[in-house]
Amino acid sequence: MFPSELTIRNVRIRPALVLAPMAGVTDTVFRHVIRGLGGCGLIMTEFTSSEGIARNRARSLHYLYFSEDEHPITAQLFGADPAVMAEAAGAVQDLGFDVVDINLGCPAKKVVKCGGSGLLRDLPLLKQILRDVRAAVTIPLTIKIRAGWDEKSIVATEVARMAEAAGVEAIAVHPRTRVQGLNGQANWSIIREVKQAVRIPVIGNGDVRRPEDAVRMAAETGCDAVMIGRAAATNPWIFRQIGQYLASGRYDEPMEADRYQLLSGYFRMLVESGMPDAIGKMKQFACWFTHGVRNGAVLRREVHSARTAAQVLERVDAFFAGVGAPAGGDA
Ligand SMILES: Cc1cc2nc3c(=O)[nH]c(=O)nc-3n(C[C@H](O)[C@H](O)[C@H](O)COP(=O)(O)O)c2cc1C
Structure with missing residues (x-):
């Protein structure tokens, strides 16, 4: 069964489909295209540096620009300083975002040093960040994780439990390790393990290329929503196609x-x-x-x-x- 909707506290996401954050891609113009084509329940900004917001809010606002018709919308932040992350989350809330998300997946070298997937190797620091950000905002807080740093350190379920205890309200899982980057295949069984480990909603992500994949991911993992990244850039109709596929078993190809x-x-x-x-x-x-x-x-x-x-x-x-x-x- 494909979930009909996802609720993150007071934020209703219908259909249960999420546009993945993609740096350099999911700016306000691209998100507008996705919203316009229909079928996507939640959109997210590109990741934004918390340090940048703290240092120069006016300059970072450019990255965090969104228009009213983009709701519901999540702002994604990265960083490794708990106080700075808390301040940036407060700024996101002031701007009117529905949800604030913490990036725990970015594999880029310069991001790993100051957050992203690097935090999967420092769980005490991550715990502090989650606590401080949670205390700083009243809007829902979510995280987006990778499976772990490498195949010897798969921490997804541990992080998910820790996040739930800290008041995180949903978790998106891209089940590749940092070392994998975007290579190899996403290991969907890790999404299922996380789903079984926590009560908060789990959003599955990774390698959904066609509507059939989204349905299969939900069936195989029990996830509460499906998040789509690269396929949305090659085929922005995919969200609408999933709706058609669920309703009738077929979908239109764009002409x-x-x-x-x-x-x-x-x-x-x-x-x-x-x-x-x-x-x-x-x-x-x-x-x-x-x-x-x-x-x-x-x-x-x-x-x-x-x-x-x-x-x-x-x-x-x-x-x-x-x-x-x-x-x-x-x-
Ligand atoms: C160009 C590009 C930029 C990305 N930027 C981000 C980002 O800013 N934040 C993030 O959490 N993930 C980012 N990702 C990862 C995606 O959100 C997603 O987890 C990954 O692409 C796997 O999903 P997919 O197979 O549906 O593409 C990026 C991926 C790509 C290809």
Whole structure:
């Protein structure tokens, strides 16, 4: 059975599907696209440095910008100083976020030194952070973890129990180790173990690429919601497709025209938003998104060699004007 909704204290998440935080991807413009397509119950910001918020709140606010139609929305923080994390969580609450989340999964070297998955190796410090952040906010507090640092130190259930005792109200589990990065396969049995170890909701994450995977993850792990990352960037329709699949056992594939509309609409919004590095984001998204597009490699090359945002838009228009036919696979 797929959960019909997820409730994190007073926050109702329906359907029980969550957009995973992805640095450089899930900014307000991308989240807007996901909200617009429908089917996603909860969205999350990219991870944001607590030190950055404490040092220069005005500058960090840019990362934490969201619009009213994004609710319910979680802000994700990283950091390793309990007092700074508590201060940043307070700022997140003041900004009107529904939930604050602590990143315990980021494998990047410079983040590990100051939080992220590095905290999975220092549980006493993690406990202090959870306590201090919990005391600093009244909005729901969640965490997102990896399985552990490496395969010899799988701490997911231990961390989940500790978090529950500290007042954390839901936990997302991406069952890869820090050492694995995004390689290998997510070990969903760890999601099931965490689910069996705690009473708070458990959100399963990792390698959900198609609607069938989401349903299988819920069935195999008993998780209370499914979180999707990379597949949402390559196929932003996936949340809606899961709803269709649950209702009827089948789902629509986007047509070439839908892909064109989405890509050009998203790029235009990026330019209009005045987002720093809009062109970099366009290039990155084009790379992810065009894997399902016929002759996607051609479009990727065209977008990558563009020098201005206007040129990117022109090339996207020209590419799709020449395609016309129904969607097929990437060449
Ligand atoms: C480009 C990229 C950026 C990411 N940034 C974050 C982040 O800011 N915070 C976080 O908790 N996880 C981050 N992740 C991990 C994802 O949230 C997710 O756990 C991981 O991609 C596995 O899920 P998936 O198989 O559905 O992609 C990132 C992943 C990618 C690919």
